[in-house]
Amino acid sequence: xxxxxxxxxxxxxxxxxxxxxxxxxxxxxxxxxxxxxxxxxxxxxxxxxxxxxxxxxxxxxxxxxxxxxxxxxxxxxxxxxxxxxxxxxxxxxxxxxxxxxxxxxxxxxxxxxxxxxxxxxxxxxxxxxxxxxxxxxxxxxxxxxxxxxxxxxxxxxxxxxxxxxxxxxxxxxxxxxxxxxxxxxxxxxxxxxxxxxxxxxxxxxxxxxxxxxxxxxxxxxxxxxxxxxxxxxxxxxxxxxxxxxxxxx
Numbered sequence: 604x605x606x607x608x609x610x611x612x613x614x615x616x617x618x619x620x621x622x623x624x625x626x627x628x629x630x631x632x633x634x635x636x637x638x639x640x641x642x643x644x645x646x647x648x649x650x651x652x653x654x655x656x657x658x659x660x661x662x663x664x665x666x667x668x669x670x671x672x673x674x675x676x677x678x679x680x681x682x683x684x685x686x687x688x689x690x691x692x693x694x695x696x697x698x699x700x701x702x703x704x705x706x707x708x709x710x711x712x713x714x715x716x717x718x719x720x721x722x723x724x725x726x727x728x729x730x731x732x733x734x735x736x737x738x739x740x741x742x743x744x745x746x747x748x749x750x751x752x753x754x755x756x757x758x759x760x761x762x763x764x765x766x767x768x769x770x771x772x773x774x775x776x777x778x779x780x781x782x783x784x785x786x787x788x789x790x791x792x793x794x795x796x797x798x799x800x801x802x803x804x805x806x807x808x809x810x811x812x813x814x815x816x817x818x819x820x821x822x823x824x825x826x827x828x829x830x831x832x833x834x835x836x837x838x839x840x841x842x843x844x845x846x847x848x849x850x851x852x
Contacts, residue, residue, distance in 0.1 A: 610846030616789035623705040624795025630837045631685040659769035678746040684711035690840035692716030702783040708765050721780040730764035781808045789813040794836040797824035
């Protein structure tokens with residue numbers, strides 16, 4: 604696999620932005636609810652689809668069942684970021700990657716050491732907040748409370764720090780992420796697909812000339828990338844980081 608070629612492109616770029624896709628967290632052991640078998644298991648277990656369970660409407664009308672689902676199927680999946688995210692952090696430390704954009708909920712880029720990260724849908728660790736007094740609670744409080752986690756002061760349910768289906772995303776954060784993409788001369792899609800919702804959301808702001816796509820297997824739209832690397836992100840990104848270290852000597 605031509606890791607050296609991709610590393611050289613990144614080395615010669617002045618502003619690289621990474622779109623961190625869903626496959627990166629799947630490679631790190633997160634069981635994605637977009638997986639058909641996982642979705643079927645969840646629907647069999649809770650009598651509702653993952654989309655219904657993870658919605659603002661369900662949170663508002665069936666909060667006990669929402670938190671049963673959220674605790675068991677989301678919070679209990681909290682893991683440490685793996686090799687691909689540590690490689691991204693190293694590339695940011697080198698000054699190669701300027702920003703990382705993610706729609707995942709597990710805060711892997713920041714926890715691996717990336718600093719300029721745009722968590723478009725929030726994450727499970729931050730802003731678990733009382734809607735009345737604004738007090739924040741750690742993820743562990745939500746995870747370890749047997750039923751509905753309540754604010755210790757107001758005794759009202761805490762809202763998780765993620766954007767539920769049906770809620771407005773943070774427009775200001777999305778605008779800042781789009782501005783980062785517009786500055787990029789190279790766009791790196793890692794563990795993502797050209798036809799994914801996130802890629803389509805941000806490609807319209809991209810004015811550069813090099814789109815690098817990394818994911819394992821083939822998918823519709825791969826040929827739209829300028830460079831496609833058929834590899835797992837947790838294999839490709841550490842190898843590319845190693846080549847970058849060599850080029851910088």
